[in-house]
Structure formats: C-alpha cells, structure tokens
Amino acid sequence: MQLPDDCLPLIFQHLDCTSDRESFGLTCRRWLQIQNENTRSLQFQIVYPYTMLKTSSSSQYDTHMSTFQLSRLLNRFQNLDSLSLSRCTELPDSALALLPQHASKLQSLHLDFCFRITDNCFSSVASGCSLLVILSLYQCNVTDYGLEALSNSCLALEDLNVSYCSRISDYGIRAISQNCRHLRAIRISYCGNLTGAGFQGCSQTLTYLEADSCRLEPEGIQSILSGGGLEYLSMSNLTWCADVDGLGFAAKLKVLNFRMCEMIGDDCIMAIARDCPSLQEWNLAVCHGVKIGGWESIASHCHNLKTLHVNGCRNLTDQGLQALRTGCKRLSVLYITRCSQISVVALEMFKVARGNVEVKEEEIDCICPHGAFRF
Structure with missing residues (x-):
C-alpha cells in the first residue's frame, strides 16, 4: 500500500501471465483503477450463457454482446489500442456507434462475423476511429460504400481483411488502394466479384495479398503487381484462369x-x-x-x-x-x-x-x- 502510483502501472505492464493481469484489479479499488487505465487490448470469449472477458485467443462460438454491456466495458477501459468484437453476430449499429466517443484511439479493430452492422454505422466508426492500423471485417456485410468511407478517414491503415465479404467489388478496393498509401497487407479471399483491377497503381508498401478463390483476370493480376513491392501472393483455386501474365514485375x-x-500450364510456370x-x-x-x-x-x-x-x-x-x-x-x-x-x-x-x-x-x-x- 506504500507504493507510489507511478510504480503500480509499471508492475502491471510487466506482468507476463494473463491470469495475473486479469486478477490484478481484484486486490483493491486502487489496483482496479490501475488495471482499467492500463488495459490496452480487449476481446471476448463466450462461456454459455455468460460472456467472459479474455485477452488471448478468440472463441469459436458466437458472443452475445448488447449495447449496454459494450457501453459499460468502454466506460471502464478508456485507453484501448486494440478491440475484438469478433463473432458478436447480433451486435447492432447502436453498439458500434459508441466507438468514436469512447474508443477513438483504437489502432486495431476486429469485427469478424458481425453480420448486423450496416454501412452507415461503419462509416461513422471509420470517421471516429481514424487512427486504425489493423481492421478485420471477415464475412461482414460491408459494401463498396463502407470501404470508400474507410479509405477517406483511415489513411494510416496497414492491414485489412475483407475475406468472404461478398458485397464488395473492384470499386471499393480501388478506393482503399488509392487512398490508404501505407497499406501493407490485404486479404480478399472468396470475394467473388473481384477481378483485381482495383489494385492498379497501388502503393509500393503493399507486400502481402491473399486472394484465394477470387475471379482474378490477367489484367487484374497485373494491377495487383503494379506497386512493385509484393512479397507474398496467394491465388489458390484459380481454376478459371490459365494466363497469369505480369508476374515478371514481381521481382521481390x-x-x-x-x-x-489446375489451369496453370508450363508457359506460365517458366515465365x-x-x-x-x-x-x-x-x-x-x-x-x-x-x-x-x-x-x-x-x-x-x-x-x-x-x-x-x-x-x-x-x-x-x-x-x-x-x-x-x-x-x-x-x-x-x-x-x-x-x-x-x-x-x-x-x-x-x-x-x-x-x-x-x-x-x-x-x-x-x-x-x-x-x-x-x-x-
């Protein structure tokens, strides 16, 4: 109890054990406040019928998170850098609308399987959380309108996951690639409307791309490589395209x-x-x-x-x-x-x-x- 306030945060930050960090605030109200102020990452795991706070791996089950519950958590943890609401399948717009007010400093946000979130709410979040560096929208209902709003606000974006987002097209990807000039990694797998054309003139910072089971065209593949910095490229299950010209530009x-x-032949392999x-x-x-x-x-x-x-x-x-x-x-x-x-x-x-x-x-x-x- 004699330790000064500036020592306790240092102790909390150097706790390597997850259970120790989670139980830190159970000591007393003073330690609880230290925990609240110094928690930077928050994600959830379902233990039916209750929702439990976790700081490690995400759950494989759906999480039932209400607007009221999220509001209380955001009021408690006001210095978050990272937030995962993945598998909160029933999370409404009203809950996500809390983020600009309570979590404007977020740099990492995961909204995988958040099916009910609309473009209007997503646009508000993008403008209110403009410091985002990592954003995952795996299997969300985001459209080109949402991606365009994201590209206009989150200029520092480096890592984007829109795999299984079936409503996006090359138009939305073009907005991202043109405006987010720090983008390093993007995942667009199983987006059936994408040909790759939206990547034309992308930044040299783009080094990682997952585009499995997309309907990429030869011109689209050339667009993907137009930045010249790509180091990792996944195009598995490209069964409808036998011509992958343009990979000669991928010197890195x-x-x-x-x-x-299965359609890729010797000519492509040799090139x-x-x-x-x-x-x-x-x-x-x-x-x-x-x-x-x-x-x-x-x-x-x-x-x-x-x-x-x-x-x-x-x-x-x-x-x-x-x-x-x-x-x-x-x-x-x-x-x-x-x-x-x-x-x-x-x-x-x-x-x-x-x-x-x-x-x-x-x-x-x-x-x-x-x-x-x-x-």
Whole structure:
C-alpha cells in the first residue's frame, strides 16, 4: 500500500501471465483503477450463457454482446489500442456507434462475423476511429460504400481483411488502394466479384495479398503487381484462369501460392521461374497443368527456392523429380504426396542425393506464411 502510483502501472505492464493481469484489479479499488487505465487490448470469449472477458485467443462460438454491456466495458477501459468484437453476430449499429466517443484511439479493430452492422454505422466508426492500423471485417456485410468511407478517414491503415465479404467489388478496393498509401497487407479471399483491377497503381508498401478463390483476370493480376513491392501472393483455386501474365514485375516476390490452380500450364510456370528470382516458397499442389517443361524450368531458374509443394501433381514424373533433384540447390523442404507418376525408386534416389532436403510425405491445407508476413 506504500507504493507510489507511478510504480503500480509499471508492475502491471510487466506482468507476463494473463491470469495475473486479469486478477490484478481484484486486490483493491486502487489496483482496479490501475488495471482499467492500463488495459490496452480487449476481446471476448463466450462461456454459455455468460460472456467472459479474455485477452488471448478468440472463441469459436458466437458472443452475445448488447449495447449496454459494450457501453459499460468502454466506460471502464478508456485507453484501448486494440478491440475484438469478433463473432458478436447480433451486435447492432447502436453498439458500434459508441466507438468514436469512447474508443477513438483504437489502432486495431476486429469485427469478424458481425453480420448486423450496416454501412452507415461503419462509416461513422471509420470517421471516429481514424487512427486504425489493423481492421478485420471477415464475412461482414460491408459494401463498396463502407470501404470508400474507410479509405477517406483511415489513411494510416496497414492491414485489412475483407475475406468472404461478398458485397464488395473492384470499386471499393480501388478506393482503399488509392487512398490508404501505407497499406501493407490485404486479404480478399472468396470475394467473388473481384477481378483485381482495383489494385492498379497501388502503393509500393503493399507486400502481402491473399486472394484465394477470387475471379482474378490477367489484367487484374497485373494491377495487383503494379506497386512493385509484393512479397507474398496467394491465388489458390484459380481454376478459371490459365494466363497469369505480369508476374515478371514481381521481382521481390518471395512466397507464391498456386494451390489447386489446375489451369496453370508450363508457359506460365517458366515465365515465373525466370522472372521471379527472389522466390523462396512455391505451392504448386494439385497443379495438374505443370509438366516436364515447368519442372525443368523451376530446377534451372529458382536458385533461391527453399520450400516447394507438389502434392497431388498428376504430371510430375520421375523425369521431373530428377530435374528438381539436380537443380534448386537451396531447396530444404519438399512436400510430396499423391503423385501417382512418381516411382518409389525415383523418390528414394531423390532422398539419397539430396539428404539436406526434408521430404514431407503429408498433406497440408495451405501454404504457411513466414513470420515476416504476419502483421
């Protein structure tokens, strides 16, 4: 009790254990006030039928958060930098309208699965929380109008997730890419109306893009690469596009995910292998269009390739594996399974000749980004 007030915040901030931080305020009213003033991050987890405050991982269940509950929490914690309301599926506009008044300093906001929030409310939040750096709207009902409002207010935005937002188009993405010039990462997977054209003239700061199962067009892919700074690109399940011209502009590209891009052929593979010298990880799982010419080009030109995924590639033969065995000198991990034309002998010869390569005969669902790409 004799400790001065300026010592207690330092003690609280240096508590590494989550349970210790959460129980800090149970000591006395004075310590409770210290906890309230120094809590920077808030998210929720459902324990039916009650909502519990958590500071770690999000719940897999829906959270029932009322306007009154959120108001009390925002009044208690007035110095938040990060707030997650993910899976608050019934959260109304009236609740989110509290953010500009009580949480205007927010830099990170997660609204995943908040189905009831409308564009009008989202526009108000964008203007009132203009310091946002990270925003996740996974599977929300946001439209181009909401994205345009966001781009006009949150100019410091660096990380945006609009995956499964089926109501947005290239118009909304164009507003984001033109106005948010600090944008580093964007996720647009399963947005069926996007062709990629909205990225034309995007900032050089854009280094990370997830666009799985989008209807990207060749011109759209060129637009995506127009900034010249892209290092991570995921375009899995691009089954309707056989022409991916323009990747030659991606000189900085390090990670490329083509998983289940069955239409991609040797011409495209050879161009990428030749023109993307920085490539370190390439996922070609279930890419049946890649044949001997593609595998030989990868072996000859991908001098910095460290990880290669070839699971389920029907046209990877013993000859193609032999090319990979003699090339790709920096290869350290090879994911290979369900390759019906690879003989046991050829695979064993690869393992013997390239003892430094970890051969993983197992399935993985998707490419795993390097830590540098996590924001």
